[in-house]
Amino acid sequence: GAGVSQSPSNKVTEKGKDVELRCDPISGHTALYWYRQSLGQGLEFLIYFQGNSAPDKSGLPSDRFSAERTGGSVSTLTIQRTQQEDSAVYLCASTYENYRRGHYGYTFGSGTRLTVV
Amino acid sequence: DAKTTQPNSMESNEEEPVHLPCNHSTISGTDYIHWYRQLPSQGPEYVIHGLTSNVNNRMASLAIAEDRKSSTLILHRATLRDAAVYYCILTNFGNEKLTFGTGTRLTIIP
Numbered sequence: 001g002a003g004v005s006q007s008p009s010n011k012v013t014e015k016g017k018d019v020e021l022r023c024d025p026i027s028g029h030t031a032l033y034w035y036r037q038s039l040g041q042g043l044e045f046l047i048y049f050q051g052n053s054a055p056d057k058s059g060l061p062s063d064r065f066s067a068e069r070t071g072g073s074v075s076t077l078t079i080q081r082t083q084q085e086d087s088a089v090y091l092c093a094s095t096y097e098n099y100r101r102g103h104y105g106y107t108f109g110s111g112t113r114l115t116v117v
Numbered sequence: 118d119a120k121t122t123q124p125n126s127m128e129s130n131e132e133e134p135v136h137l138p139c140n141h142s143t144i145s146g147t148d149y150i151h152w153y154r155q156l157p158s159q160g161p162e163y164v165i166h167g168l169t170s171n172v173n174n175r176m177a178s179l180a181i182a183e184d185r186k187s188s189t190l191i192l193h194r195a196t197l198r199d200a201a202v203y204y205c206i207l208t209n210f211g212n213e214k215l216t217f218g219t220g221t222r223l224t225i226i227p
Contacts, residue, residue: 033214033215035217042217042218042219042220043161043215043217045214045215045216048214056214059214089160091160091161093160093161093215105151105163105165105166106151106153106161106163106215107163108160108161108162108163109160110159110160111160
């Protein structure tokens with residue numbers, strides 16, 4: 001598709017369960033990011049993938065959070081043993097980075113709204 | 118990371134131009150200036166970015182001060198659909214994480 005696709009759009013889960021959130025970036029985009037936004041709050045960086053480099057995991061809030069990017073394309077964010085404070089909108093973004101050709105804007109998906117009850 | 122400073126909120130009348138300021142006095146020579154906006158209940162949307170020269174696209178114009186310590190996003194003719202939170206962000210190669218501040222909440226008055 002033309003944009004960044006995230007699924008599911010909404011997810012309600014019970015406290016303690018594991019969840020997987022999926023992101024399909026724009027084809028050809030080399031960099032992929034995950035952010036989260038709690039209700040009424042700003043965007044919080046979680047993790048960043050760029051090509052074949054080791055991901056920047058500096059924003060992951062705890063070891064219950066992990067993410068992978070398979071084949072340089074689709075990414076999955078996994079939250080284990082979900083807690084109520086994990087409730088937020090999880091946003092994915094992608095961009096094309098080429099140090100020789102220049103800098104590009106980032107395209108965000110519509111997000112997954114996660115509610116932990 | 119170099120920081121940006123934006124007013125918390127601004128108001129503008131519909132169909133008038135809007136100038137959204139951003140200060141970035143600690144900007145480095147390789148920092149790009151990005152602008153994004155977030156409409157209610159949506160993910161952020163790319164608006165424009167630049168390095169040194171002023172930039173124009175179909176959505177807006179970006180005016181960059183000669184010393185690059187400030188910039189202004191210009192919406193030439195505001196519509197109600199432009200009501201959003203606007204974020205001014207610095208980023209560069211090797212540190213591409215977008216660090217979102219609190220942005221400017223733009224209200225358009227009909």
